[in-house]
Amino acid sequence: MNTDRSLRKHLLELLDGGHAHATFDKIIADFPAELRGEVPQGLPHSAWMLLEHLRITQWDILDFSRNPKYAEMKWPENYWPKDPSLLSAAAWEQSIESFHEDLEAMKKLVNDPKTDLFAKIPWGDGQTVLREAMLVAHHNSHHLGQLIDVRRLLGAWK
Secondary structure, three states, X not given: OOHHHHHHHHHHXXXXXXXXXXXXXXXXXXXXXXXXXXOOOOOOOOHHHHHHHHHHHHHHHHHHHHOOOOOOOOOOHHHOOOOOOOOOHHHHHHHHHHHXXXXXXXXHHXXXXXXXXXXXXXXXXXXXXXXXXXXXXXXHHHHHXXXXXXXXXXXXXX
């Protein structure tokens, strides 16, 4: 296997999670609806807030990675749900679906042999698709760990 193909394979595995980390699907599976908006004592965010932050941030990184007309969002207010209490089963499911779609789009970008993983993104200031893919994996891993903490504190983690 050549080094380019090997690197792409490792990045795809990193984006999927697993191995030493719990996967997104395992962490959100069967999350009790009545607990999704609860903020556990001692923590700043509910599962809903974290899920939306994951979705928004992943979408933003993907958009930056492939869109020459990318417009930077305002940190931190545009990276968290506008109304943390606004939650419905439909919104929860839509957020999960969008997260999956954007993750698949990032994986497609990484897996495309036409994507130069090391080329500087022209509208950035030195970032590469390689860096952005690793950023998605790192950011997702961090906040998925927080989602596990939320579930544990709410008594909803096996």
